Amino acid sequence: MNLLETKELTRAYGGVIAVNEVSFEAQKGMITGLIGPNGAGKTTLFNNMTGLDVPTSGKVYFEGNDITGFNSHKLSRLGMSRTFQNIRLFSDMSVLENVMIGGHYMTGNPDHKTGRFKNVFRSYFKMKDEEEEMYEHAMKLLEFFDIADLSQELAKNLPYGHQRELEIARALASSPTILFLDEPAAGMNPQETDHLMATIRRIRDTGVSVVLIEHDMKLVMNICDNITVLNYGQMIAQGTPHEIKNNPLVIEAYLGKDEE
Amino acid sequence: MFNFFLLILIYTGIYSLMSMGQNLMTGYTGMLSLCQAGFFAIGSYVTAILTTRYGFSFWATIPLSAMMAAVFGILIGLPTLRLKGDYLAIATLGFGEIVRNVLNNWDSLTGGPMGIQRIPMVKFFGFTINPYKKIAFLVMVWIFVLVFYIMFERLGRSRMGRALQAIRDDEIAAEAMGINTTKYKVWAFAIGAAAAGVAGSLQTVYSLSVTPASYTFMVSVLVLCMVVLGGMGNFAAVILGTFIIQLISYFPQLVGLSSVIPAQFKQILFGLILVCMMIWRPQGIIGTRSYMVGKNRVKMEAADELA
Numbered sequence: 001m002n003l004l005e006t007k008e009l010t011r012a013y014g015g016v017i018a019v020n021e022v023s024f025e026a027q028k029g030m031i032t033g034l035i036g037p038n039g040a041g042k043t044t045l046f047n048n049m050t051g052l053d054v055p056t057s058g059k060v061y062f063e064g065n066d067i068t069g070f071n072s073h074k075l076s077r078l079g080m081s082r083t084f085q086n087i088r089l090f091s092d093m094s095v096l097e098n099v100m101i102g103g104h105y106m107t108g109n110p111d112h113k114t115g116r117f118k119n120v121f122r123s124y125f126k127m128k129d130e131e132e133e134m135y136e137h138a139m140k141l142l143e144f145f146d147i148a149d150l151s152q153e154l155a156k157n158l159p160y161g162h163q164r165e166l167e168i169a170r171a172l173a174s175s176p177t178i179l180f181l182d183e184p185a186a187g188m189n190p191q192e193t194d195h196l197m198a199t200i201r202r203i204r205d206t207g208v209s210v211v212l213i214e215h216d217m218k219l220v221m222n223i224c225d226n227i228t229v230l231n232y233g234q235m236i237a238q239g240t241p242h243e244i245k246n247n248p249l250v251i252e253a254y255l256g257k258d259e260e
Numbered sequence: 261m262f263n264f265f266l267l268i269l270i271y272t273g274i275y276s277l278m279s280m281g282q283n284l285m286t287g288y289t290g291m292l293s294l295c296q297a298g299f300f301a302i303g304s305y306v307t308a309i310l311t312t313r314y315g316f317s318f319w320a321t322i323p324l325s326a327m328m329a330a331v332f333g334i335l336i337g338l339p340t341l342r343l344k345g346d347y348l349a350i351a352t353l354g355f356g357e358i359v360r361n362v363l364n365n366w367d368s369l370t371g372g373p374m375g376i377q378r379i380p381m382v383k384f385f386g387f388t389i390n391p392y393k394k395i396a397f398l399v400m401v402w403i404f405v406l407v408f409y410i411m412f413e414r415l416g417r418s419r420m421g422r423a424l425q426a427i428r429d430d431e432i433a434a435e436a437m438g439i440n441t442t443k444y445k446v447w448a449f450a451i452g453a454a455a456a457g458v459a460g461s462l463q464t465v466y467s468l469s470v471t472p473a474s475y476t477f478m479v480s481v482l483v484l485c486m487v488v489l490g491g492m493g494n495f496a497a498v499i500l501g502t503f504i505i506q507l508i509s510y511f512p513q514l515v516g517l518s519s520v521i522p523a524q525f526k527q528i529l530f531g532l533i534l535v536c537m538m539i540w541r542p543q544g545i546i547g548t549r550s551y552m553v554g555k556n557r558v559k560m561e562a563a564d565e566l567a
Binding site (some may be wrong): 093 | 418422425430432434436437
């Protein structure tokens with residue numbers, strides 16, 4: 001069974017069809033890449049899967065359940081987490097606090113369904129324990145990314161590469177089963193990209209499935225187990241990196257057709 | 261003159277409740293709301309009506325004022341909080357004016373423009389807290405301020421406070437991190453409104469009469485100024501801001517120059533101070549305090565490594 005899939009998902013903005021009947025799938029424990037030229041509808045598809053946008057038609061399934069049209073915060077509780085193309089950190093909060101926010105809903109209300117009223121009082125008296133719990137959790141993640149020594153800096157003061165890492169750390173703080181990365185390597189130099197590739201592999205090895213949008217072909221071809229290609233809102237190919245590299249439709253989408 | 265100074269302190273206390281509520285809405289959650297005067301009026305009238313008509317004691321009306329203001333906060337919040345920035349300001353400004361107009365015209369309940377007079381004084385175990393004997397009243401007001409300060413401070417340091425700050429910094433990201441932004445925004449609005457409602461109750465038993473004319477738009481603006489002047493997102497700073505604004509408002513009377521300095525002078529002074537603040541110290545006198553969770557711990561660990 002696929003961990004996440006969309007069934008003929010369409011998103012139209014008035015007359016513009018940004019995503020047209022795409023049936024995307026991501027498997028458990030794999031890194032799935034989503035590539036395509038600019039304006040192909042990658043981010044729109046991402047937003048529709050993560051609840052920031054509602055599809056015009058079609059369905060999204062996560063672990064076999066229909067999650068079409070769910071709110072973003074609800075999906076986050078089900079185990080989906082994401083980063084953004086243009087970094088969206090809580091810039092006036094410290095690095096540590098940014099990550100602690102990711103653990104927000106899990107603290108003090110373990111199954112976050114029952115005993116809400118009771119939990120109000122529990123939280124009031126157990127504030128110290130809760131904070132401790134979130135602190136430990138957040139520090140572990142910062143250590144995973146090797147930025148624990150920056151924990152007291154304001155997020156906006158971090159260098160760009162660290163901001164990208166922090167955003168991933170924050171996304172991981174909600175203990176997701178699937179992590180969406182929207183252009184994680186944008187604006188990074190080759191060394192930083194290599195480092196990022198290793199990090200993404202390490203994330204997968206902890207058991208988190210990854211879906212990523214990326215333009216850097218070196219990164220995509222090296223770490224993805226599966227790649228889906230979009231062009232003009234249509235899915236034109238799906239397969240392993242090797243298959244995608246040799247797919248004539250993909251080559252045409254990126255390089256254009258030979259005029260003979 | 262000493263008496264006059266006490267009066268300033270009492271008003272500082274009453275307005276501090278409002279400005280701390282405003283701070284939760286604006287400083288923490290980033291919602292620019294301009295209807296604290298509306299909630300203030302609701303709280304005042306709840307106390308005035310219940311004590312004069314139905315013989316409630318002042319203490320029993322306090323939770324009712326807070327609740328009534330919070331209910332209106334939720335009612336106004338649910339439709340308007342999807343708006344942002346200046347749009348929210350305009351919508352809430354409208355609400356404040358609606359409240360005042362309703363009070364002005366609902367003669368049978370509120371007494372119309374005449375308002376409600378002869379509100380009984382507060383009794384505390386047989387001891388009457390007479391607003392003309394200022395010290396007792398001052399103590400009562402500042403006990404309220406202290407209680408609300410502790411509550412707000414704890415709220416600000418808690419998980420919820422952090423969630424509110426996250427909403428202020430980036431709402432979409434907060435939503436994606438599992439924070440129910442609508443719920444938190446409405447709650448922040450309701451809690452801020454409740455504080456203003458309690459301030460209204462205190463105002464009623466201080467002036468012993470209520471008229472709609474005292475709940476104008478100017479009050480909401482003043483409260484916002486207090487928050488900006490003190491420092492957004494810092495409750496202690498907000499109380500200082502409130503004190504400074506109150507001191508300026510009564511400055512001519514305080515130094516006995518009210519016959520020389522016209523009343524309009526204070527508005528010029530407010531404008532001047534705000535302009536100067538925006539240029540030289542936009543973060544407010546004290547400024548935002550960030551709590552920086554675990555700061556001491558990090559320092560200690562670093563010291564351990566060195567040793």
